[in-house]
Amino acid sequence: MDKITYRIKRFDGTREWFQEYTFPYEKNKTVLWGLIKIRDEQDPTLNFTSACRSAICGSCGVRVNGNAALACKTSLDELLEIYQTSTLTIEPLSNYRVIRDLVVDWEPKLERMKEVKPWLIASEEKDLSLGFIQSEEEFHKISNPTDCILCGCCVSECTQHSTNSQGFYEPFIFTKSYRFTIDSRDNAPSQHLTPSLEKGGLWKCVRCMQCVTKCPKGVRPADHISGLRKESMGLGHQQNKGARHAYAFYDDIRKTGRLNEMTLPLKTEGLTKTLSRRIPLALRLLRKGKLNPLHFPRPVQGIEGVRKIYRLVQKEERS
Amino acid sequence: MKYAFFPGCTLEGAAKEALTSTQKIAEALGIELVELEGWTCCGASHVQDIDDLLALSLNARNIALAEKLNLPLLTVCNTCTLMLRSAKQQLDQTPELKDKVNTILGQSGYTYSGSSEVTHLLWVLLKNYGLDNLKKKIKRPLTGLKVASFYGCHILRPPDIMGFENSLNPQSLEKLVEALGAENVAFEKRLDCCGFHAVFPAEQEVLKITGLDCLSAREAGAHCMVTPCPLCQMQLDMYQPDSQKQFKETLTIPVLHLSQLIGLALGLSPQDLGLGRHIVDTHPVLEKILK
Known part of the structure; x- marks a missing residue:
């Protein structure tokens, strides 16, 4: 391959267009190298942000062929191989207001992040006597969420956020919420967690795993959402659809080993809502034989062993 | 070709047609599917929200059932595949966790060793069966x-x-x-x-x-x-x-x-x-x- 073409989405404040830039191919380069080369050699009006070139500052997140990537960490050779092409389409991260070209507006996101109070709320009394000592085990719990560099790649293809940006936090906000909720040095976990539950749509995550896939630092926001759900139930928030849905699976497996699809809506939504909202769906399914009201899963072979696992896990966790 | 078959809950219920069609095509292709006796729900990405150690232990048990048969485990559901592979990865990469889970499983008669691969029908057809062989059956x-x-x-x-x-x-x-x-x-x-x-x-x-x-x-x-x-x-x-x-x-x-x-x-x-x-x-x- 002699040449590479970047097809870049431009925006000058009023007008959007795609502009193509072609330059000689070089081995072992990054997406950011190409952007800098274009700005230095072809078009000084091209706007993008970057600083450290070492995947530390988090400022060069862009979308390449529809997928968020940190430009300084993303190998051009790998992308050309994956897409079998010499032309890449570069756009600003999705789910952000675009300021110019590839530059997006972080201010509303950072304002929103403050809702989960992403800082330690320490107990003065406790900390005066013990200091901020953390065990290795306690540190490991916050190690992964602490790796977040706020590059924003996790938001770009987030399925729920793309559909419902006002009702669902950006994945990195859940990560911050989790990181401070479970920090052993913090003395006010509910102040970090409750906003995720009440404003952030904690149970609305569809588990598409885009956030985990797109994070250039190996941070796992979807796992942190799971962790926050667990913490929220531990704080007594069990009477919501998400928690009741999870418990339907938990209880069915203990009872028979398998899910009972017939009782799932009842357990999740309650009798009134199921009767008022689910009748058309239920009739559709009954007509096609997809729902069998007489099918109740029988306990699987070895169910006593399964129940014993429940008891032993609980015992292990208590110890 | 022989696999330990993990159907998943949906194939027993609303998607029974996926179960019958999977069994029919396996028969037509000469792939033997041995349904795991006593398999349980994979947790469907929900159980770990309540108790991640429990979700891990239940799927360790599911994989252990396949290991007892000395067979790779085959699924036809994306989420079952993820839940089972996720458990396998955690257990295979973290010896302390594997020991902890085996202590739990051991008391109910199972052991997880890590010997069975967890795979999906799509992958088996591409990688193990081969599209050229599939084309011959069309x-x-x-x-x-x-x-x-x-x-x-x-x-x-x-x-x-x-x-x-x-x-x-x-x-x-x-x-x-x-x-x-x-x-x-x-x-x-x-x-x-x-x-x-x-x-x-x-x-x-x-x-x-x-x-x-x-x-x-x-x-x-x-x-x-x-x-x-x-x-x-x-x-x-x-x-x-x-x-x-x-x-x-x-x-x-x-x-x-x-x-x-x-x-x-x-x-x-x-x-x-x-x-x-x-x-x-x-x-x-x-x-x-x-x-």
Whole structure:
């Protein structure tokens, strides 16, 4: 391959267009190298942000062929191989207001992040006597969420956020919420967690795993959402659809080993809502034989062993 | 070829046609499926929200059942595959966790060793069976059928757990569809989510997501969608009439299980493949290929 073409989405404040830039191919380069080369050699009006070139500052997140990537960490050779092409389409991260070209507006996101109070709320009394000592085990719990560099790649293809940006936090906000909720040095976990539950749509995550896939630092926001759900139930928030849905699976497996699809809506939504909202769906399914009201899963072979696992896990966790 | 078969809860219930069509095509291809006795629900991405050690232990037990048979474990559900592979990865990479889980399993008669691979029907057909061998079995090439191949999230993501192919531009499903004689259509939502796992707590958003997926396939000119995940199939098919209420454009498109599309190409009857059990009428698909 002699040449590479970047097809870049431009925006000058009023007008959007795609502009193509072609330059000689070089081995072992990054997406950011190409952007800098274009700005230095072809078009000084091209706007993008970057600083450290070492995947530390988090400022060069862009979308390449529809997928968020940190430009300084993303190998051009790998992308050309994956897409079998010499032309890449570069756009600003999705789910952000675009300021110019590839530059997006972080201010509303950072304002929103403050809702989960992403800082330690320490107990003065406790900390005066013990200091901020953390065990290795306690540190490991916050190690992964602490790796977040706020590059924003996790938001770009987030399925729920793309559909419902006002009702669902950006994945990195859940990560911050989790990181401070479970920090052993913090003395006010509910102040970090409750906003995720009440404003952030904690149970609305569809588990598409885009956030985990797109994070250039190996941070796992979807796992942190799971962790926050667990913490929220531990704080007594069990009477919501998400928690009741999870418990339907938990209880069915203990009872028979398998899910009972017939009782799932009842357990999740309650009798009134199921009767008022689910009748058309239920009739559709009954007509096609997809729902069998007489099918109740029988306990699987070895169910006593399964129940014993429940008891032993609980015992292990208590110890 | 012989596999320990993990059907997953959906195939026992609303997606029984996926169970029968999987069994029928396995028989036609000469792949022996031995259903695991005593398998339990994989947790469906929900149980770990309550207790991650429990979810891990239950799936360690499921894999241990396959290990007892000395067979690799085969699933046909994306989420089951992810849950089982996720458990396997944690256990294989963290010896202390494996010891802890084995202490729990040991008291109920099981041991997890890590000897059984966890795989999916799609991967087995591509990697182990081979498309050339599959082509030799085709009796009714799906010529003229335009298919929108919808992967579903959990057969691709997260890539460090799934890893069969690059998650940004996978090709396995398209290659398989092409081998069956059908034509792939390019559509924007081929790697998107169906929304299934939040259909209760986020119903309106999920119905929109589902509708956008169907619309994308339909507007690209597909006669049907095909998916290797019974949960995606349920979401895209069962909830299509509800999604339609959010859209002015017509969404209607049949959604087939991968095993059904393969079965049609192998010459199996629509009845055997349960094509009458769909919410969205599958006759337009059949009319294209049963000429």
